[in-house]
Amino acid sequence: MKIVLTHTYFLEEDENEKLIMKPHPPLGLLYLSAHLKRNKVDVDVYDATFASFSGLIDYLDQAEPDIIGIHCNLLTKYNVLKLICYCQKNEITSILGGPDASTQIDEYLNFGADIIISGEGEEPLLAVLKTLQTNTKNELFDIPNVSFKTIEGTIVNNGLQASRHRLDDYPFPDRRAINLDKYLDTWESHHGQRTISLITARGCAFTCKWCSHSVYGFTHRRRTPANVVQELKILIAEYNPTHLWIADDVFTVNTHWLRKFQKLMQEENIYLPFECIGRADRLDEDIVMLLKELGCYRIWIGAESGSQKILDAMSRKVSKSQITQSRQLCKQYGIEYGIFVMFGYPGEELEDIYDTIEFVRDLQPDQYLTTVAYPLRGTKLFEEIQDQIIYPSGWTDHLQRELEIKNRFIRPLYSYAIKKTASEYRKRQLSRSNGNKIKQVYHSLRSVYCDYRIKQLVNVRTG
Numbered sequence: 001m002k003i004v005l006t007h008t009y010f011l012e013e014d015e016n017e018k019l020i021m022k023p024h025p026p027l028g029l030l031y032l033s034a035h036l037k038r039n040k041v042d043v044d045v046y047d048a049t050f051a052s053f054s055g056l057i058d059y060l061d062q063a064e065p066d067i068i069g070i071h072c073n074l075l076t077k078y079n080v081l082k083l084i085c086y087c088q089k090n091e092i093t094s095i096l097g098g099p100d101a102s103t104q105i106d107e108y109l110n111f112g113a114d115i116i117i118s119g120e121g122e123e124p125l126l127a128v129l130k131t132l133q134t135n136t137k138n139e140l141f142d143i144p145n146v147s148f149k150t151i152e153g154t155i156v157n158n159g160l161q162a163s164r165h166r167l168d169d170y171p172f173p174d175r176r177a178i179n180l181d182k183y184l185d186t187w188e189s190h191h192g193q194r195t196i197s198l199i200t201a202r203g204c205a206f207t208c209k210w211c212s213h214s215v216y217g218f219t220h221r222r223r224t225p226a227n228v229v230q231e232l233k234i235l236i237a238e239y240n241p242t243h244l245w246i247a248d249d250v251f252t253v254n255t256h257w258l259r260k261f262q263k264l265m266q267e268e269n270i271y272l273p274f275e276c277i278g279r280a281d282r283l284d285e286d287i288v289m290l291l292k293e294l295g296c297y298r299i300w301i302g303a304e305s306g307s308q309k310i311l312d313a314m315s316r317k318v319s320k321s322q323i324t325q326s327r328q329l330c331k332q333y334g335i336e337y338g339i340f341v342m343f344g345y346p347g348e349e350l351e352d353i354y355d356t357i358e359f360v361r362d363l364q365p366d367q368y369l370t371t372v373a374y375p376l377r378g379t380k381l382f383e384e385i386q387d388q389i390i391y392p393s394g395w396t397d398h399l400q401r402e403l404e405i406k407n408r409f410i411r412p413l414y415s416y417a418i419k420k421t422a423s424e425y426r427k428r429q430l431s432r433s434n435g436n437k438i439k440q441v442y443h444s445l446r447s448v449y450c451d452y453r454i455k456q457l458v459n460v461r462t463g
């Protein structure tokens, strides 16, 4: 039995990413591939990132796999649906996994997928492949985390079990299964650095209500520092990276771990500048110093809102002053500070929006990214506002990020809030550096214009 693992994310279809050009390989699939190979399964990975849907189909026509394992996330749903149709037509068994599949089991099965594996994939996927040697795809009873349909068409959900597997026991991601040079070359030609990604932990135990915990629940497991260093040595020998992207949900949670890691990196004489995600409440001076010594050149923080009321509503468990302090510390130690900002969280009023705009202006992060909140399935936020969600169309015709929430401001208002944030931020930046006066005037005017537009829109609500 031959299985192909793939993900249907095509960079060429992603207009935003084409401007950024910071692609990352599909680590989850590479972990699965390594685990299957260790267990003597005949597996290939088709890395769609630099390909096209027709390229994927040409490959599959030739490879003729018995099974296709598909990673599903928020962005890739439409291509996943097309691929499910291809599988049905060609009598290939489709197995879906990843965050989007884990929360929409019935929908994907009813659309025509054969099997859904929720949560961490290594063990259940192997168990399914073993069972398929004797059973049909309609008889996968008793394998935790697996859902399928019986021959009569009834959905069977075997229930979810959080993995307790020690991460060190998994083999390193099977990067050789794909052409990693394409990623490194893309980074090098666009950013002058050869960035490679890895994870040192899985899962996040914090409780932010909008965040998807569909894969790892609220668990947090770390690899040992020695195991991470071992992987790094291989990466350095094989790929000669100049930079790392540490793709953990929150890299800065465990000071003790960071200290051990830093010591080991020093002993092994490894120094690679890296970027990672942290939390403001996990960035005291000890941690910031450690990060600096380790080579952290940029940290991303979910600042999310300048309104403490909204931060508390999100169950973020971070205060505005912690964010400000961590920003100061990062500045002091020469670490770039990037933040994520969210508008449109339920309960947010105009004054909260203005608090956020002022907060971003005053904080002056080195970079910031904005989103308008959307309720992901399986999150506490989704649960809380279920009856206020507006579905733009049937399940097959929208992505979760297009879901609208009743009784909040309409999208154009958030667009003006985002534009005003940009102008206020830029104006402050320019005035601090004594920069171009004409640009300062331009941003002042644009900011006032945004106020005017926001005022016009403030009485219009969704739904």
Ligand code: B12
Pocket: 009, 024, 025, 026, 027, 028, 029, 031, 032, 068, 069, 070, 071, 072, 073, 074, 075, 095, 096, 097, 098, 099, 100, 117, 119, 120, 121, 122, 125, 199, 202, 203, 204, 210, 211, 212, 213, 215, 216, 247, 248, 249, 376
């Ligand atoms: C690092 C990261 C990124 C990085 C790198 C992404 C990449 N291509 O590697 C960047 C910053 C680019 C990114 C971007 C986005 N991300 Co992101 N990201 C993450 C993060 C923090 C870690 C991902 C990771 O590497 N995990 C480690 C690996 C080992 O785990 P894994 O990928 O989940 O794989 C395991 C299981 O899912 C399962 N599995 C996965 N695939 C398959 C397939 C089969 C067949 C089977 C059986 C099992 C299986 O088994 C794997 C091994 O155990 C996760 C949070 C998280 N905890 O996972 C969010 C997360 C995956 N991202 C998310 C989102 C929303 C996005 C964006 C859509 C954001 C946006 N721009 O709007 C984009 C999409 C990018 C894309 N190319 O598709 C959401 C997904 C929610 C959803 N329902 O889809 C998550 C869960 C964050 C969250 N908590 O809300 N992301």
